[in-house]
Amino acid sequence: MKKRRIACLLSALLTLLLASCSSQDKHDDMNREMDKSKEVKANDSLNWKVGSFTYTDEKGKPFSLNQLEGKVWLANFIFTNCETVCPPMTAHMTKLQDMLAKEKITADIVSFSVDPKRDTPKQLRAFGKKFDSDFTNWHFLTGYSQKEIENFARDSFKAAVSADPTSDQFTHGTSFYLVNSKGNVLKRYDGVQNVPFDQIVKDTKAAADQAKNDHHTQKEENADEIEPVKVELTISEKDTPTIQAAVSQNGKPVNDADEVLFELWRSGGKKHQKIEIKKGENGIYSMKTHDLKPGKYVVISHVTARGMHTMPKKKFMVQ
Structure with a gap:
């Protein structure tokens, strides 16, 4: 009888130990997944290629990726009827525009609307003016279908965009993206709460300096070519x-x-x-x-x- 009780007790302890290990394994797996997510966000060399596009800017004129060729630029996704994150994101981007101008760093800014049906060029221009945006090098884009911007955001910036079926709002990423002169996404940053303004300016300057070096190198290589x-x-x-x-x-x-x-x-x-x-x-x-x-x-x-x-x-x- 005692042997049977001892066997049952050992069996119960073993079962409890295995359950505990299984729970710990799951916890460790979750931690690893979270660490991977953090690594992606902090990655300095995302190297995502921005797909070709031709959209419409806040002036009602065509604006394409070709017009950004050889330029460093920052990008984000917003919409003018946004009730939550878009106003602070746009205010933060205005601050970045001012900081870059003060440091004499040449860079463009592109804000893609995730609500192209309602965001006309006129609406986007009025929205930008509310935040003192300088349209000289800040482009607010629309002029595409809802499906098109969802695919573009996913394929080029690994960002999710979708319409909320229960309201007139949209689900979209809140990151700022740094794109180099070759059209590759280098980094992404928090655009709402913990915006690393100084780091973004530093990274943008480094990308702009690299673009200048690449341009000079290309000119030297062209100069060395034999003219017919x-x-x-x-x-x-x-x-x-x-x-x-x-x-x-x-x-x-x-x-x-x-x-x-x-x-x-x-x-x-x-x-x-x-x-x-x-x-x-x-x-x-x-x-x-x-x-x-x-x-x-x-x-x-x-x-x-x-x-x-x-x-x-x-x-x-x-x-």
């Missing part, structure tokens, strides 16, 4: 026609061409003359023609210069 040699072939049709080949590269005359050869023949004829021009002045290689019978002629200038070859062709008439 250009040849402009002209014929002066006077008493004695003069054939000229103006040779240039990157807008500057080429006087060191390896070879300039004029190939000349009468239209329909089989006999071709080839005359080499040894020297050019200010990039002009010319030849006067003599003893040409009246009729139509064709000339090709064969120009070899700086590792390139080009051969423009032209027709002219001898009276």
Whole structure:
């Protein structure tokens, strides 16, 4: 009897211990999921690509992602009939706009309406004015369907947008997003309660500085590219026609061409003359023609210069 009681007691203790472990495992799993969520929000390199768009701004004009090419910008999602978070979010964005201007940091701001049916350009402009928004570099966008903005917010910013079926309000994200000059979302921040204003300004400056460096690097790379040699072939049709080949590269005359050869023949004829021009002045290689019978002629200038070859062709008439 005692053995049976002891066995039952051990069984009960084992069951309790397993339940406790299971509960702890679930708690640990929840903590891990919360930590993952925090890691995503704090991630410095989200690198989400913003999808291409062409919408309508507060002036009623088309505004597209192309107009932000090469620029750093901040983004958020709002609507003018919002009764809760949108007013403080917009006020906070105004503060950021002022802080960036004070620090002379070049950046645009884009606020996407999640209520495009009611938010006309006029409504958005009036809403922006209430918060002293500077429309020079702050764009309030509308001009799309409800489904379109829901898909765009999800695909580009990993943000949920949906209409509340029980009211005229909308569910939407309250984050501010930093987008670099290549159109990639770098960071997201709390836009309502704990807005890290100084950090956003610091991060925006870093992104703007990087954009400048990328621009200068691109210019240097373009400068190193070899420009093609250009040849402009002209014929002066006077008493004695003069054939000229103006040779240039990157807008500057080429006087060191390896070879300039004029190939000349009468239209329909089989006999071709080839005359080499040894020297050019200010990039002009010319030849006067003599003893040409009246009729139509064709000339090709064969120009070899700086590792390139080009051969423009032209027709002219001898009276």
